[in-house]
Amino acid sequence: MNKKAIVEIEELKEYLKKVEYLSSSISLLHWDSVVNMPKEAIEYRSEMIGYLTGESYKLTTSEKMKEFIDYFNGINDLDDLTKAIIENITKDYNNATKIPEAEYVQYEIDKALSQSAWEEAKKKKDFSIFKPHLAKIIAYNKKFSEYWGFAGNKYDGLLDIYEPGMTTERLDAVFGELRESLVYLLQRIKNSNVKTDDAFLKGNYSVESQRKLGETILGQIGYDYEKRGRIDISEHPFTTNFGNKDVRITTKYDTSDFRPAIFSMIHEGGHGIYEQNIPDELEGTSLGSGASMGMHESQSRFYENILGKSMEFWSYFYPKFQKTYQDLEGVDFISFYRAVNCVEPSLIRIDADELTYSLHIIIRYEMEKLLINSDIDIDDVPRLWNEKYKEYLGVEPENDADGVLQDVHWSGGDFGYFPTYALGNLYGAQIFNKLKEEIPDWNQKIYSGDFLSITKWLKENVHQYGATLKPTELIKKITGEELSAKYFIEYLNDKFGKLYGV
Amino acid sequence: MNKKAIVEIEELKEYLKKVEYLSSSISLLHWDSVVNMPKEAIEYRSEMIGYLTGESYKLTTSEKMKEFIDYFNGINDLDDLTKAIIENITKDYNNATKIPEAEYVQYEIDKALSQSAWEEAKKKKDFSIFKPHLAKIIAYNKKFSEYWGFAGNKYDGLLDIYEPGMTTERLDAVFGELRESLVYLLQRIKNSNVKTDDAFLKGNYSVESQRKLGETILGQIGYDYEKRGRIDISEHPFTTNFGNKDVRITTKYDTSDFRPAIFSMIHEGGHGIYEQNIPDELEGTSLGSGASMGMHESQSRFYENILGKSMEFWSYFYPKFQKTYQDLEGVDFISFYRAVNCVEPSLIRIDADELTYSLHIIIRYEMEKLLINSDIDIDDVPRLWNEKYKEYLGVEPENDADGVLQDVHWSGGDFGYFPTYALGNLYGAQIFNKLKEEIPDWNQKIYSGDFLSITKWLKENVHQYGATLKPTELIKKITGEELSAKYFIEYLNDKFGKLYGV
Incomplete structure (x- = not known):
């Protein structure tokens, strides 16, 4: 790199620090709001967070940021760290700027309405209250993914926000394998003579x-x-x-x-x-x-x-x-x-045990794919949800509050987020497998x-x-392999096989 | 007011809200840092606060702010609220912009050094460590007051930051009266046969x-x-x-x-x-x-x-x-x-009782006047301090940590702040007097x-x-009178007179 590039890197780092000061401040305002804040402060606090979020948006989408991106994307001999930084900020910049501002502002407003509609729907156990809002939020997300260049497989664009590089194709493979194994293992546990009790x-x-x-x-x-x-x-x-x-x-x-x-x-x-x-x-x-x-x-x-x-x-x-x-x-x-x-x-994801948890996630993954990549009738959502619970877990919600309305994610537009929970299980077991090799007396x-x-x-x-x-890249660096469902399946079969004698 | 002015007022209010969001965020960062923050986070937290403070400074000294100020100062028929707002922001704008930026930045750096020197000096009970820093901080404050237009009585410029409109002339009168009464009352209490004990x-x-x-x-x-x-x-x-x-x-x-x-x-x-x-x-x-x-x-x-x-x-x-x-x-x-x-x-202000507290403040007021408005030798500061304690309170510090080094204020440049503590006593008693009139069965x-x-x-x-x-204006509105030491003196004479039979 030439001298100018080195100076520019320092400038870029100073600039990125500001972005971080703002995001840290926003995080503290949020943490405080759920840990400490007196109730009546909620409105003013939202305004404060809104203001700082706007300032942060300005910094990440500024002309200055564009100049950094253009400059560094024109340099071939960047060190690895700078290269990774540039890739990262370029993605954030594009994600933010490719959505027309007016559309994004309207999305924020619609999300707020959607979230209160979801709260009411959950309280009244009535999906129909949330339905029109869900349809809207889905439409936004499809459109955004197109803006980001994922016209072919729109769900990939949403996955990419939370799990860079992850694709529907890959998830279909690992989640498909995982689902089959889990359903089979669960069936054997249900039929086992070993009964567990935790009431004591x-x-x-x-x-x-x-x-x-x-x-x-x-x-x-x-x-x-x-x-x-x-x-x-x-x-x-x-x-x-x-x-x-x-x-x-x-x-x-x-x-x-x-x-x-x-x-x-x-x-x-x-x-x-x-x-x-x-x-x-x-x-x-x-x-x-x-x-x-x-x-x-x-x-x-x-x-x-x-x-x-x-x-x-x-x-x-x-x-x-x-x-x-x-x-x-x-x-x-x-x-x-x-x-x-x-x-x-059980019916509720957040109460699920280690074994069944991933099935809750896989159901959500399959539902999200349908919602984003197919044109399913939104009226069918509760029925499809309940059928999947019946098929994979053998339980069926009696109402939508215990079913499709249980999670906050969709009302806030967080499509593509759920899979990361189950991915965590897969990565974790795969990494653990390597750890056991390297620390034999673990x-x-x-x-x-x-x-x-x-x-x-x-x-x-x-x-x-x-x-x-x-x-x-990281999972390959750690374990020498691509992401695989194998290790988590082996781990569960071994652990719960012993526990239930199956 | 014409239509344009009404629109401008709304715009100004939107702008001022932003300033407040920032200052509220800074206050939360500060509150959290002393109530919750883990120790090792101190450096990053200072950077965060520094960044937001800089942003707040930018807003209060911006071209946009100048435009608001110029526009509204040219309008004659402003309502009272807007008038008060304009007066307030004009003062803040002037105070901030009249100091050359480079000088202010250097001041911030010197203050940080001064504060750690003060800490060390207090720990080692050695005024000489703090002395050169104190001299520097005083020089800055004198200069700033001149920038603000208080060349004649520089201390008035510092008072005005914390107590708008307050002057040395007024304080000399009320504090002088208060000091004499307090010293006299204290003397009688010391000579009283009534002895108090709080050890139990x-x-x-x-x-x-x-x-x-x-x-x-x-x-x-x-x-x-x-x-x-x-x-x-x-x-x-x-x-x-x-x-x-x-x-x-x-x-x-x-x-x-x-x-x-x-x-x-x-x-x-x-x-x-x-x-x-x-x-x-x-x-x-x-x-x-x-x-x-x-x-x-x-x-x-x-x-x-x-x-x-x-x-x-x-x-x-x-x-x-x-x-x-x-x-x-x-x-x-x-x-x-x-x-x-x-x-x-006693020697320490923050441990003082209701009666003697104001004497601690008056000593600081007299010292600050000397430091800002006279050219006293900085070497004389501890001696003068100790002499005043001897004269007014009858006690004498054995070392500087219990004397002139006890408070953090001067090291942080807060000259003109101390008097507000005693002013609070005066306002309080004067307001109480009115309250008693209006609520006879108080x-x-x-x-x-x-x-x-x-x-x-x-x-x-x-x-x-x-x-x-x-x-x-407020004290007059509440009580119909200018600030007066009379009510606080009466209150103390009555209360402590009864307690000590004097």
Whole structure:
């Protein structure tokens, strides 16, 4: 690169820092609004967020940004990092600018209406209230995808927002394989003589004790909740961060069951570890975060399920739980381990167990493909949804609130987002398979409470890259292979085969 | 006004809303940084705040702002509200733009250095470390005041930032009168046979119980800490707000003494009530806050001292305290009341009692006048400080940390700020005098726990005006008189005269 290019890079980085200051501010305003904000402040807070979002939009779509993009796209000998930055900002620029402004403004207004219609529809268990809004939001998303150059397969354009490079073709293959295996495994479990019960886990678990146990676990797996993070309470657990030194998670406590809080803390802790492990050099470059939604989810689900619901993990932590909770004193380890891994097909995604969860996602993926890539009658949506639940999970919603209306995503226009949850499971198991090869005594380590060796491996092999690599490149770099459903299927068959004797 | 002017007013209001969104965001970033933020995030947080502050500066000093100012200053028939807005933004614009940008940037850098030098100096109890920085900061402030057009009396220019319209001439008169009365009253108290003791108040007060009692008091005096506010913990108690529906206070608990938390909650609650009572119409106009620092302080000090340390207040609340704290069971009401109002000249401003507090302020006022308006030798500062403490309060610092280095203000360039604390006492007593006239049974109301009648009166007579009136205009509107030291002196003579039999 010539001198001018080097100067320009520094200028670009200064510019991108501003974008990051704004997005961090917006994230804090949002975090505060669900964790701390007094109720009556909601309107003013929305205005504040709206204003900063507009300013952020201005920066990412400015003439200056266009100049950077044009300049650097004309240079051939860019270093890898700069190349990745340019690719990233070019995509953001195009995604934002290819939609006519007036159309985007109208979309934002229609989304707000759609979200309140969805809330009302869910409350009244009546899809017809949400239907016209859903149709509108779908029409927008189809159009946007066309603007972005995905006229042939519009759903690919939406997938690409959350999982760069992911395609319907690839997902059809891996989700198809996964679905078949899951449905078959679930069938065998249903027919198994082994019945599980988790009712005895209900008890009396104080918030304070859950918080303390959660902190102990988080500290040992490597999430710093003191100097570089914190744990708060919110209605829906989530992770947010402002740089890599302020990475916050939230949870929600149920005093009759420790599982919601403990497992959501481990899940969010997984997201948090990823963000805390992003190298300082990537901060403020637009690449200082996870590689994709799916890759992020691979970490949260790895910690929550593969690690956090494993026999090795609980053989280490269960004695601590028994010491804390008298109700668990008489419960032997195996009963406890079985209860934590109880399989029970259900209607609601967010309550699903480790095995059936991906089927909930695959149903949504198939529905979204139909909605975006086919011209199905919107009236058929609830019926199709219910049929799929019947076919894959063997359960059927009695009303739309427990069915097609259960999730907020569609009302907010987030088509293409759901698949990342199941992708997280696939990436997670595939990465875990590699980890086991490279740390042959991984289970000894977990048995003895040495989770940091695991986290260290993940830092070196996953986290340290931030978003410098696309998820497709990253999974290959880590495991030497393309994304595959094989490892997750093997993992589930092995784990639940043993649990249910099938 | 013509049509164009009406359209322009709407445009201006839209513009000012943006300024407010930014300043609210900056306030939230700051609040979060002292209440929630993990330690290692400090550097990035400063960068975020720096960026948004720069953006806010750009808006308040923009060409667009200049156009608004020029346009509206050329119109004669503006309504009162618009007139007040224009006056306000014109002043902010001038204050910001009259300082050459390079000089202001250098000032910010020098302030940062000055603040860390002050920290070190205080830790090492050595004024000489801070001395050269103090000299620099003073030089800047003198120059800025000249830029603003206060070449004759430079200190007036600094006063005007915090207390619009206030002058050295006026302060010399009221503070002079106040000082003489206070020194004389204090002398008589020292010679009195009545000795007070508050050692028995030390005990065991759980954070939770203090929080609960604080909430009870705050709820009854009319600070909404649930739907439009919240109470958190920070090293130094403060109030911050983002609009009138999100007004937050902080406090700090000492489990051996309930006074720091309870009285700081009442004090900050006073600030909070003021901000919560600002009318919606003033939000986002640049006038949607208190009239001045002094007027704000009048409310916090009214609630903390005049109300919160009165016999009537405690005759209502003391039984509740006795029920909560066993240690207080055997303490009769009068001993308790005396202990809460114990007078004891001391070295540290923030620990001072109601009576001596203003003397600490007057000393700072006199020092600041010397530093800004005279050419005193900076080497003489500690000596002059100590001499004043000896003369007015009868105590003398053993080192500079307990003397001239105790406050952060000067290191941050906040000259002209201190007087507002004592002005708050004067305004407060003068307003209280009027309140007593208009609510003759005010003490019956307080005895019976009806604090809301008092707050309602303050809302109607003080809070509802926001910053539409200058403090000089507001005090006249409320009381029919100019600012006077008389009422505060009468109040103190009466209260402490009775307490000490003098």
